[in-house]
Amino acid sequence: MDWFGMDWFASADFGLARFVLQRGIAAIFVIAFVSSALQFPALLGEHGLLPVPRYLARVVRPPGPTLFAWRYTDRLLRSVAWTGVVVGLAVVAGLPQRGPAWVPMAAFLAMWLLYMSIVNVGQVFYGFGWEILLLEAGFLAAFLGSDQTTTPAITIFAFRWLVFRLEFGAGLIKLRGDPVWRDLTALYYHHETQPMPNPLSWWFHHLPKPLHRAEVLGNHFVQLVVPFFLFAPQPTATVAAAIIIVTQCWLVMSGNFAWLNAITIVAAFSGVAAHWPPEQGGTGMPAWFAVVVLAMGILVAVLSWWPLRNLFSRSQVMNGSFNRWRLANAYGAFGSITRERYEVVVEGTAGDPEAGDWREYGFRGKPGEPGRRPRQFAPYHLRLDWLMWFLALGSPGLNWFVPFLNKLLDADPATLRLLRRDPFNGQPPAWVRARIFSYRYSTWRERRDSGDWWVREPLGDFVPPMSRGQ
Known part of the structure; x- marks a missing residue:
C-alpha cells in the first residue's frame, strides 16, 4: 500500500x-x-x-x-x-x-x-x-x-x-x-x-x-x-x-x-x-x-x-561520539597545525650495535628515505603509518610501539607485511632502535641538485638499541 x-x-x-x-x-x-x-x-x-x-x-x-x-x-x-x-x-x-x-x-x-x-x-x-x-x-x-x-x-x-x-x-x-x-x-x-x-x-x-x-x-x-x-x-x-x-x-x-x-x-x-x-x-x-x-x-x-x-561550546570536542551507537557525532579536523615535522625512523642491525651497520625499515606511507617520493594511498587507510605520525608528535604510544619493536626482533611475518621494506629479508636482526629526525621539504634547488623530496636531520634516540628479551 x-x-x-x-x-x-x-x-x-x-x-x-x-x-x-x-x-x-x-x-x-x-x-x-x-x-x-x-x-x-x-x-x-x-x-x-x-x-x-x-x-x-x-x-x-x-x-x-x-x-x-x-x-x-x-x-x-x-x-x-x-x-x-x-x-x-x-x-x-x-x-x-x-x-x-x-x-x-x-x-x-x-x-x-x-x-x-x-x-x-x-x-x-x-x-x-x-x-x-x-x-x-x-x-x-x-x-x-x-x-x-x-x-x-x-x-x-x-x-x-x-x-x-x-x-x-x-x-x-x-x-x-x-x-x-x-x-x-x-x-x-x-x-x-x-x-x-x-x-x-x-x-x-x-x-x-x-x-x-x-x-x-x-x-x-x-x-x-x-x-x-x-x-x-x-x-x-x-x-x-x-x-x-x-x-x-x-x-x-x-x-x-x-x-x-x-x-x-x-x-x-x-x-x-x-x-x-x-x-x-x-x-x-x-x-x-x-x-x-x-x-x-x-x-x-x-x-x-x-x-x-x-x-557552540568553547571547549568544542573534535571527532567524538555522545552515545554508544556512534550516531549524531561531533566532527572536526586540524584544530591545530604543526609547525615542524618530526619522524620516528626505525632501524635494525645484525651485528654489534656500536659498529654502526644500521639498516632502515621502510614504511608504506609515512616519509622515510629522503629520496622516496610520497605515494598515494587514500582512500585506503594505513593505520600503523598514521600512528607513527602521532608518535613523533609525542602522543603516548609505547604501549604498542615497544611491542612493535619486539615483533621486528622476532621477524614476525604478520608485522613485516605491514611494512614496505624489511632490510633483513625475513631474518631477525640482533638489535633494533628508533631515532627521531626533523624533516622538511627540499627546496626547488635542493630537489634539482639531489633528487630528494626531503631534507632530514637526526635529533637523537627515541628508543635506544634493544635486543630480544630487553
Missing part, C-alpha cells in the same frame, strides 16, 4: 543523490573492511601489538556494541571483515536495491553493525574521526529506500545535517584552535607537516604564499558559510553541494586522509537534486517504511542536541 507518495515526504528528484549515497558509502565500507581484514590481526589480533582478548579482559565493557564482546579470534575477525566486503560489493553492484526497501536496509544495517564491532575493539588504531563518520553515514543509508520506492526526504536532510556538522564543526575548530587559521598562514606549514603527504604535496607546499592565504580564506568560506545553503531551496542547495565537492577534490589532490574526503564527497551529493538514472525510482512508499523513516528522523533529531550544543 503506497500511502506516502507526497513530495513533502519523498521525491524522485533525489534519485541521483540516492544512487551515489548508496553505492559510494558501500564502496567505502568495502575499503574499510578490506583494511581491517589485512591489518587488524597484526595490529590487534590474538598475537598483535594490542591484543583484543587482553583488552576485553581489562575493560568493564567496550565503548559500544561489538560481536567480539563474547569471543574474539582472528578467524572470527576475518569472517566479519570479508562478510562486510561481500555485502558492500553487492550494494555497489545495485543488487539489494532491486528488491523491496527492507533489503538494502538490512544490507546497510549489517555493514554498520559489523564494522561497529571492529571499531569498538580497535582501540587507538581505530580512534580516527572517519571511522565514526562511516558508521553514521552507513546507518543513515539504511533508510534511503530501494528502486521500488521514491527517496525519503527525511533521510536526505539527515545526510545534509551530517555534512553540515562535518564541515561547520571543522571550520569552528580551526578558528578556535590555532591562530594560523585566523591570520591565514596555516598552509605555510600544513602540506609539509600533515600526517601522510601524497605525490603532489611537495608541489602544493611550494605554491606562492599569497595563494596559500587565499586557500585558507576560501576554506573558511566553504566550511563556515556554504553548509547553511545545503538547506536552501533548489538550485541553491545543489550549488552549495558542488562547492563542497570541488573543495574536497582539491584536498584529495594534496594529501592522504584515508576515506575522509571520499565520504564527504559522497555525503555532499545529498544536496544535489536530479532524477537520475531515469529508469530508477518507484512511485510512492510502503506505510511500514515511512513509519520507520519517521522514527529514524525523530531519533536523529533527539540525538542531535549533543553535537549541536558542542558546536
Whole structure:
C-alpha cells in the first residue's frame, strides 16, 4: 500500500543523490573492511601489538556494541571483515536495491553493525574521526529506500545535517584552535607537516604564499558559510553541494586522509537534486517504511542536541561520539597545525650495535628515505603509518610501539607485511632502535641538485638499541 507518495515526504528528484549515497558509502565500507581484514590481526589480533582478548579482559565493557564482546579470534575477525566486503560489493553492484526497501536496509544495517564491532575493539588504531563518520553515514543509508520506492526526504536532510556538522564543526575548530587559521598562514606549514603527504604535496607546499592565504580564506568560506545553503531551496542547495565537492577534490589532490574526503564527497551529493538514472525510482512508499523513516528522523533529531550544543561550546570536542551507537557525532579536523615535522625512523642491525651497520625499515606511507617520493594511498587507510605520525608528535604510544619493536626482533611475518621494506629479508636482526629526525621539504634547488623530496636531520634516540628479551 503506497500511502506516502507526497513530495513533502519523498521525491524522485533525489534519485541521483540516492544512487551515489548508496553505492559510494558501500564502496567505502568495502575499503574499510578490506583494511581491517589485512591489518587488524597484526595490529590487534590474538598475537598483535594490542591484543583484543587482553583488552576485553581489562575493560568493564567496550565503548559500544561489538560481536567480539563474547569471543574474539582472528578467524572470527576475518569472517566479519570479508562478510562486510561481500555485502558492500553487492550494494555497489545495485543488487539489494532491486528488491523491496527492507533489503538494502538490512544490507546497510549489517555493514554498520559489523564494522561497529571492529571499531569498538580497535582501540587507538581505530580512534580516527572517519571511522565514526562511516558508521553514521552507513546507518543513515539504511533508510534511503530501494528502486521500488521514491527517496525519503527525511533521510536526505539527515545526510545534509551530517555534512553540515562535518564541515561547520571543522571550520569552528580551526578558528578556535590555532591562530594560523585566523591570520591565514596555516598552509605555510600544513602540506609539509600533515600526517601522510601524497605525490603532489611537495608541489602544493611550494605554491606562492599569497595563494596559500587565499586557500585558507576560501576554506573558511566553504566550511563556515556554504553548509547553511545545503538547506536552501533548489538550485541553491545543489550549488552549495558542488562547492563542497570541488573543495574536497582539491584536498584529495594534496594529501592522504584515508576515506575522509571520499565520504564527504559522497555525503555532499545529498544536496544535489536530479532524477537520475531515469529508469530508477518507484512511485510512492510502503506505510511500514515511512513509519520507520519517521522514527529514524525523530531519533536523529533527539540525538542531535549533543553535537549541536558542542558546536557552540568553547571547549568544542573534535571527532567524538555522545552515545554508544556512534550516531549524531561531533566532527572536526586540524584544530591545530604543526609547525615542524618530526619522524620516528626505525632501524635494525645484525651485528654489534656500536659498529654502526644500521639498516632502515621502510614504511608504506609515512616519509622515510629522503629520496622516496610520497605515494598515494587514500582512500585506503594505513593505520600503523598514521600512528607513527602521532608518535613523533609525542602522543603516548609505547604501549604498542615497544611491542612493535619486539615483533621486528622476532621477524614476525604478520608485522613485516605491514611494512614496505624489511632490510633483513625475513631474518631477525640482533638489535633494533628508533631515532627521531626533523624533516622538511627540499627546496626547488635542493630537489634539482639531489633528487630528494626531503631534507632530514637526526635529533637523537627515541628508543635506544634493544635486543630480544630487553
